[in-house]
Amino acid sequence: MTDADDRQVMEQAMRRIPLLAGLGVDDVSTARLGGLTNKNFLLGTPKGKFVLRIPGEGTSEYISRANEAHAARMTSEIGVNAPLHFFDEKDGVQLAGFIEGAATLNAERFRDLGAVKRSAESLRRVHESGKVFRNRFELFQMIDDYLDILAKKDAPLPDGYHDVKREAEAVRSALAARKLPSAPCHCDPLAENFLDTGTRVYVIDWEYAGNNDPMWDLGDVSVEAGFGPDQDAALLEAYFGGRVPVGEAGRMVLYKAMCDLLWTLWGIIQHVNENPADDFWAYAVNRFERCKKLMGSAAFGHALQAARDG
Numbered sequence: 594m595t596d597a598d599d600r601q602v603m604e605q606a607m608r609r610i611p612l613l614a615g616l617g618v619d620d621v622s623t624a625r626l627g628g629l630t631n632k633n634f635l636l637g638t639p640k641g642k643f644v645l646r647i648p649g650e651g652t653s654e655y656i657s658r659a660n661e662a663h664a665a666r667m668t669s670e671i672g673v674n675a676p677l678h679f680f681d682e683k684d685g686v687q688l689a690g691f692i693e694g695a696a697t698l699n700a701e702r703f704r705d706l707g708a709v710k711r712s713a714e715s716l717r718r719v720h721e722s723g724k725v726f727r728n729r730f731e732l733f734q735m736i737d738d739y740l741d742i743l744a745k746k747d748a749p750l751p752d753g754y755h756d757v758k759r760e761a762e763a764v765r766s767a768l769a770a771r772k773l774p775s776a777p778c779h780c781d782p783l784a785e786n787f788l789d790t791g792t793r794v795y796v797i798d799w800e801y802a803g804n805n806d807p808m809w810d811l812g813d814v815s816v817e818a819g820f821g822p823d824q825d826a827a828l829l830e831a832y833f834g835g836r837v838p839v840g841e842a843g844r845m846v847l848y849k850a851m852c853d854l855l856w857t858l859w860g861i862i863q864h865v866n867e868n869p870a871d872d873f874w875a876y877a878v879n880r881f882e883r884c885k886k887l888m889g890s891a892a893f894g895h896a897l898q899a900a901r902d903g
Contacts, residue, residue, distance in 0.1 A: 599625060602647055603634055606686050610679045612640065613688070627697075627785065629870045630863065635691060642691035644675070648684060651866045654742060655859075656800050658685035660728045664777065664802035667724045673715050673796050675788070685800075692795050695788035703784055703818040710831035711794040712787050712814065717832050719796070720776040720807040730780045730803030732851055733765055739858035748865045751857065751881040760888060761854060764847050767900040768806075773844075778805035782814040808841050812848030816883075843899025846892060853884035 603623065607613045613636075622637035630649040635642065648658070659682045668674035669689075676690035702708055736758065743750070779786070781801040788795040811832060815825055829837040829845065860877030863870075887893055 599623075599632065599634070602632065603636075603645060606645060606647055609681065609686065610688050612643075612678050613638065630868060642693070643678065644689045644691055646685070646687040646689070648686070649868070651862075651868075652685070652800075655739070655862065656685070657728065658682050660726065661685065661800050661802065663727045664799040667722070667726070667777065668719055668796070668799060668802075671718065671722050671724070673719050674799065675795055675797050689797070692788050692790065695790045695795060698784050698787040698789055698794075698818070700784060700819045702789070703820070703824065706824065706827045708787075708789050708794070709820075709824050709827045711789060711792075712796075713811070713828050713831035715787075715794045715796050716779065716782070716807070716810050716814075720778065720810070722777060724777045726777045726802055726804050728803045729775070730778060730801065730805040730809070732809075732855060733761075736855055736858065739855070739862065743858060743861055743865070746862075746865045748861055750861065751878050753885070754857070754881065757854065757881070757885055757888065761851065763897060764851060764900075767847065767897045768844070770901045771903050773806045775804045776807050778803065778807060778810045780805055780809060780813070782810050782817060784814070784818040787814075806844060806848075808844040809848045809852070812845040813852040815845070816849045816852055839899045840903040843896040846887075846896035847900055850884050850887045850893065853880040853887075857881040857884065 600623070607616060616638060620638070624635040626633040626635055626644065630652055632647040632649065634645045636645055662680045662682045665674055665677050665680060665687070669677040675692055677687070678690065679686070679688040681687075696702060698708060698712070779796055779799060779801075780803055781798070782796070783798075786796055786798045788797060811828055814820075815828065818824075820828065825845075829842060833841070857877045857880045860873045860880060863873035864877065
């Protein structure tokens with residue numbers, strides 16, 4: 594069940610969706626699903642089960658719904674995203690098919706190396722689809738953009754953030770040493786964005802999608818799901834079908850640190866926007882500390898060299 598405010602929001606959204614035309618909230622069973630920034634509802638209707646996504650307040654300042662719509666449609670067409678039935682590019686209201694029998698992955702479920710391998714195969718399917726998204730995911734530009742948003746809000750940063758950002762110029766230099774591959778990427782592969790049926794994995798929520806180095810997706814999912822060495826090895830081996838190129842493995846490690854450097858700022862935006870879904874200041878500080886720890890390790894130095902050498 595959902596509260597009165599949720600029911601009103603759902604009813605307003607449902608009126609806009611042709612597939613749900615004529616149905617009111619009282620005609621469907623409803624349940625609130627998880628989500629850090631958006632409101633997600635499972636709808637049981639005479640026409641089937643669907644997931645209705647209502648974007649959270651303030652998300653329009655850093656998410657392009659037009660770009661997301663393009664990515665969501667493309668990935669739905671190739672069978673990696675859930676079936677997409679409606680997407681309003683003006684505000685991001687979305688209706689997707691519910692994946693029966695799928696478990697939402699998390700750090701615990703990702704301990705199953707089979708789930709890790711199925712996830713690698715789904716990401717590779719997107720990366721090798723030949724599709725092109727409308728935008729490019731620009732890591733360092735996004736960091737600057739998020740810092741601009743936070744400066745306008747007079748928001749605090751974790752102590753030493755700008756120092757670590759300057760140290761990250763070594764990453765920028767290593768990545769610029771050679772032309773990087775560019776492919777359609779999810780770019781925000783939280784563990785909970787992977788739905789595992791046991792035979793295939795669906796990847797949902799394409800809000801931050803863009804053309805990017807595919808190793809970003811691998812590095813980011815490793816961080817988000819808390820992968821250890823065995824999981825990282827299984828992810829890379831499944832993705833490459835065996836032997837893993839040294840340069841790609843090195844970039845994956847660099848991106849593990851850089852995604853924490855970036856999403857630290859995202860967490861602070863949620864904090865200053867007073868998003869009640871989590872303690873986002875603690876979230877941001879924890880990510881920043883993890884970033885610093887990795888950047889200070891010997892493995893990171895090796896990864897920088899491997900990325901330069903290719």
